[in-house]
Each structure stands twice: as C-alpha cells, then as structure tokens.
Amino acid sequence: MEIVTAQEMYDWDQLAIQSAGIEGKVLMESAGREAARAVEGKVERHDRILVLIGAGNNGGDGFVLARTLLNRGYHVQAWQVVPDEKISGDALLHKEIYSASNYPLLKLEDWEEFTAAMQSADVLVDAMLGIGANGPLRSPLKEIVELANQQSCCRIAVDLPTGVPADEGVVDFDGFRADHTIVIAALKMSAFLQHTRPYYGEVEVVEIGLPVKYKNKGRRVVWQADDVKRTLPKRGADSHKGSHGRGLIIGGSYSMPGSIAVSAKAALRSGAGLVTVATAKSAIPSVSSYVQEATFLPMNEKDGAITGHAVEDFQQFDGVAVGMGIGRNSEVQELMSELLAELNVPLLIDADGLYQVKELLEDVEVRSAPIVLTPHPGEFAHLTGEPISKVMQSPFAYSKEFACSHGVYLVLKGPATIITSPEGDQRVDVSGNAGLAKGGTGDVLSGILLAMMLQSESFMDGLCNGCFIHGSTAELLTEASHSKTGLLATDVIEGLSQSFRIFS
Numbered sequence: 057m058e059i060v061t062a063q064e065m066y067d068w069d070q071l072a073i074q075s076a077g078i079e080g081k082v083l084m085e086s087a088g089r090e091a092a093r094a095v096e097g098k099v100e101r102h103d104r105i106l107v108l109i110g111a112g113n114n115g116g117d118g119f120v121l122a123r124t125l126l127n128r129g130y131h132v133q134a135w136q137v138v139p140d141e142k143i144s145g146d147a148l149l150h151k152e153i154y155s156a157s158n159y160p161l162l163k164l165e166d167w168e169e170f171t172a173a174m175q176s177a178d179v180l181v182d183a184m185l186g187i188g189a190n191g192p193l194r195s196p197l198k199e200i201v202e203l204a205n206q207q208s209c210c211r212i213a214v215d216l217p218t219g220v221p222a223d224e225g226v227v228d229f230d231g232f233r234a235d236h237t238i239v240i241a242a243l244k245m246s247a248f249l250q251h252t253r254p255y256y257g258e259v260e261v262v263e264i265g266l267p268v269k270y271k272n273k274g275r276r277v278v279w280q281a282d283d284v285k286r287t288l289p290k291r292g293a294d295s296h297k298g299s300h301g302r303g304l305i306i307g308g309s310y311s312m313p314g315s316i317a318v319s320a321k322a323a324l325r326s327g328a329g330l331v332t333v334a335t336a337k338s339a340i341p342s343v344s345s346y347v348q349e350a351t352f353l354p355m356n357e358k359d360g361a362i363t364g365h366a367v368e369d370f371q372q373f374d375g376v377a378v379g380m381g382i383g384r385n386s387e388v389q390e391l392m393s394e395l396l397a398e399l400n401v402p403l404l405i406d407a408d409g410l411y412q413v414k415e416l417l418e419d420v421e422v423r424s425a426p427i428v429l430t431p432h433p434g435e436f437a438h439l440t441g442e443p444i445s446k447v448m449q450s451p452f453a454y455s456k457e458f459a460c461s462h463g464v465y466l467v468l469k470g471p472a473t474i475i476t477s478p479e480g481d482q483r484v485d486v487s488g489n490a491g492l493a494k495g496g497t498g499d500v501l502s503g504i505l506l507a508m509m510l511q512s513e514s515f516m517d518g519l520c521n522g523c524f525i526h527g528s529t530a531e532l533l534t535e536a537s538h539s540k541t542g543l544l545a546t547d548v549i550e551g552l553s554q555s556f557r558i559f560s
C-alpha cells in the first residue's frame with residue numbers, strides 16, 4: 057500500500073485525469089461514495105450525522121458523502137462552513153447535484169445555531185480540508201476545529217483531519233482530532249509520524265478507481281501481512297542446517313550477557329541454521345545456559361568487556377550482528393573499525409555498536425558488503441548529529457538522506473518502523489504494540505533480522521519481514537495470553553514459532 061506526499065497524490069490524480077481520461081468529478085463521486093460507505097460501517101442507523109463542508113475538493117467529497125448518506129436514509133445535516141463564492145470547479149458541480157437532489161444545505165451564518173447543531177450531533181464528519189492545507193488554520197476553520205474537538209461525539213475525517221499537514225516536517229498546526237480517518241486512495245505520510253499520527257484515530261483507506269499503472273512506483277509502501285506471506289523464505293524438505301546460514305553475534309559482557317543471549321535465541325527461533333556467539337569469556341556460562349543451541353567464540357576481556365580482535369575467525373560466517381551489550385570502550389571502537397575494514401560479509405550493527413559507528417561513517421561508506429543499521433530514534437539522532445525532535449519530525453527524509461549518502465540499509469525503529477534501502481526505497485512496518493516498549497526487545501529484533509539476512513534473497517524483504525514478525529508476535533501474544541504490561545523480550549522469542557506458522 058502506497059504512502060504519498062500531497063504533491064505525489066496530486067501527480068497521481070493528474071496522470072489519471074490526463075492519461076487515463078478519468079475526469080476529476082468522477083474521482084470525486086467515487087471518493088465521496090466510498091467515504092460514505094466507510095462512514096456507514098462506523099455509525100448507527102439512528103445517529104445524527106453532521107457533515108462539515110469546506111471550499112476545496114475535500115469539501116466536494118463532503119457534498120457527495122452527504123448526498124449518498126441521505127439517499128440511504130441516514131439523518132444527515134450538511135453544513136457549508138465557507139462562503140458560496142469560495143466553492144468552484146468539481147466541488148461546485150457536486151454542490152449543485154446535492155442541491156438538485158432537494159436536500160437542504162445549511163450555511164454557517166449564525167455561530168450560536170451552528171454550535172447548537174454541533175452539540176446535538178452524534179457524529180461529526182470533517183470534509184473541510186484535505187491535502188490542500190496551506191499554513192496554519194484560518195478562520196472560521198480554526199474555530200470550528202476547536203469547537204469540534206470539544207464535543208464528546210464520534211469524529212470522522214475524510215482523507216486527512218482538517219489542519220493536519222499531509223507531509224512531514226510541519227509541526228505548528230491545529231488539527232481536527234479524529235476517531236477515524238477515511239483516507240482517499242493512498243496513505244499520506246503524516247499518518248506515520250509521531251506528532252501527526254494521533255490526530256488520525258483509526259485509519260481506513262478507500263479505493264476510488266485511480267489506475268494503479270500511474271501510481272508512485274511503489275518506492276514508499278506499507279509492508280503488510282500479504283507481503284510477508286509472499287516473500288518469507290520457505291524451508292525446503294531437503295534442506296540442512298548449512299542451507300539456512302551460519303550467523304555470528306558479537307557482543308555482550310560479564311555484566312550484560314542477556315542482550316546477546318536473547319539475540320542468539322531469537323536468531324535460532326527465526327530459522328538461522330547455525331548461530332555462534334562471540335563474547336567475553338566470563339559471559340559464556342550465563343549466555344549458554346539460556347541458549348544451548350549456540351556455539352561460542354570466547355573473546356579476550358577487560359573488566360568483563362570484550363577487548364579481543366579476532367576478525368580472521370569471523371570470515372567463515374554468512375552474516376554478522378554486532379553491538380548488543382558490547383559496551384562503549386575504545387577497544388570496542390577498534391574492533392568495529394576492523395570489522396568494517398576487513399570482514400567481507402553482511403553486517404548488522406545495533407545498540408552500542410551504533411554509538412561507535414558514528415565515528416566510522418567513512419569506513420561504512422567504502423565497505424562493499426551490505427551494512428544494516430538498526431537505530432531507535434535516540435540512536436539515529438546521535439548518528440545524524442541532529443536533535444531527536446528534528447529527526448522525528450521528518451523521519452522519511454532523514455532516513456533516506458542517511459541511507460543513500462552512507463550506502464546502508466537503515467531500520468529506524470518506532471511504532472512505525474521505517475526501513476530504507478541504500479537506493480532510497482522505503483517501507484513502513486506498523487506491527488507491534490506498547491508491550492514491546494521494554495528492554496531486550498531491540499536485541500530480539502536484531503537476532504530475527506540476522507536470521508532473515510541469512511535466509512532471504514532480497515535484503516529489503518528480509519528486513520521488512522523480520523520487523524513484521526517481531527511486531528506481529530507481540531500482537532499475537534497480547535491478544536491470546538499476555539498483557540502489554542507483562543510482556544517480556546523472552547516471551548516474544550517463545551512466540552516466534554507461532555508467528556512463523558502463520559506467515560510462512
């Protein structure tokens with residue numbers, strides 16, 4: 057499913073109109089009718105529905121939606137909240153069709169009357185402003201949004217909640233706080249940003265007949281269950297442990313053995329053929345007691361942390377994950393530098409390894425074997441040298457800039473995880489829930505991703521599948537047996553088998 061900016065949506069729309077000959081008024085009819093159908097799924101027959109209609113094409117959708125719901129016998133009041141002269145083009149045509157259907161159109165002239173109507177509505181439908189939002193909300197939309205947000209009724213937005221920017225990077229806005237947003241044709245970027253996402257409520261996308269042939273080439277999409285089922289590698293009947301890759305996990309220390317233990321176990325549970333753990337000698341007993349299926353490469357240590365360099369021993373592996381619980385001392389920096397320069401296999405870097413990589417970005421750029429970086433927002437801010445708030449206002453742009461300029465796969469973790477390829481393709485994984493907001497879950501993800509790197513033909517598919525499986529496992533567990541409060545990283549590992557049964 058596509059994720060677009062406002063401009064990309066307009067381009068798609070224009071191509072459909074010019075090249076496929078679908079007229080704008082036809083698209084508007086489809087958009088309004090599909091939105092009406094979606095509204096029907098969220099309201100009761102007896103609900104009093106108030107449709108707020110603005111000046112642009114979003115308002116045009118509102119005229120179609122109001123007419124459609126009235127035709128179907130719903131209790132609807134249509135309120136045009138802008139002066140007549142503001143309405144033109146396709147929206148004006150649909151206003152005329154609405155009026156020709158003999159349905160009453162109310163106009164915002166008396167604020168008291170309008171307030172009373174809002175207060176007695178069970179459902180407010182916002183068709184005031186969509187992707188054409190330009191700058192902070194002006195009167196009267198600003199006051200209407202404020203009033204609408206004070207009501208305790210159900211709020212439904214068409215395409216975008218009024219005032220919420222479609223694109224990333226805009227933080228200063230007032231927005232309609234929707235319980236549901238019915239998105240027209242394609243998801244807008246702001247549905248995935250932490251500062252705009254809460255305005256959307258539940259999201260439903262409706263298809264309006266835009267020819268897919270002209271769409272945005274799929275360079276920014278949501279990765280969904282069907283994609284996982286289509287691309288997750290199957291285990292052949294005649295495969296052996298060597299067919300599924302030999303993975304190495306480097307990290308851990310005497311005082312932090314858990315991170316590497318859960319990574320190793322998660323990699324094995326995700327199908328890696330063989331997993332070896334390279335860690336401080338003193339950490340091996342505790343790691344091995346949790347993950348009996350792994351083999352070990354003992355590393356020299358100082359104060360319980362890795363100091364040894366053994367890159368020649370690492371060349372035999374098909375993929376390496378480094379950084380979990382490894383610590384931040386200068387010897388680790390040397391090891392990271394050596395890994396980047398000498399190890400010629402795919403390398404995933406997480407946690408403390410990311411901290412070290414900040415100083416080694418030039419080595420990252422010249423490395424020919426793939427590199428995967430898996431930061432959370434704080435780690436990504438550190439890598440970019442920008443404040444976390446700035447990075448998270450425009451995570452698509454920052455991710456793309458970073459992945460392309462350094463030639464890495466970037467997995468920017470969060471409620472909407474953005475996975476970016478070195479070529480700038482982006483996919484978003486929205487699986488998972490608040491149960492994952494706990495220590496150790498990132499280490500589990502690193503283990504899953506290593507296993508996917510070992511087994512997938514396409515790196516991007518593998519990384520996206522790994523993120524999806526991780527999040528979906530948390531969802532499955534909290535639906536079936538666990539609470540979000542009590543969920544542990546180790547529970548997620550134990551739940552992986554169930555997820556692979558569903559998605560393989």
Ligand SMILES: NC(=O)C1=CN([C@@H]2O[C@H](COP(=O)(O)OP(=O)(O)OC[C@H]3O[C@@H](n4cnc5c(N)ncnc54)[C@H](OP(=O)(O)O)[C@@H]3O)[C@@H](O)[C@H]2O)[C@@H](O)CC1
Nearest residue numbers: 069111112113114185186187188189190191192193194215
């Ligand atoms: N793309 C598609 O495939 C299809 C798209 N469709 C629909 O069209 C929508 C896009 O329509 P659009 O381009 O007319 O923009 P839209 O959001 O209605 O806003 C424009 C109006 O808002 C006003 N306005 C702007 N900023 C403002 C502010 N800060 N505060 C107050 N007012 C402000 C602006 O006023 P002006 O600046 O001109 O004075 C102008 O009157 C899209 O979201 C979808 O719903 C479907 O119908 C069919 C297929």
Ligand SMILES: [K+]
Nearest residue numbers: 182185214216
């Ligand atoms: K809207």
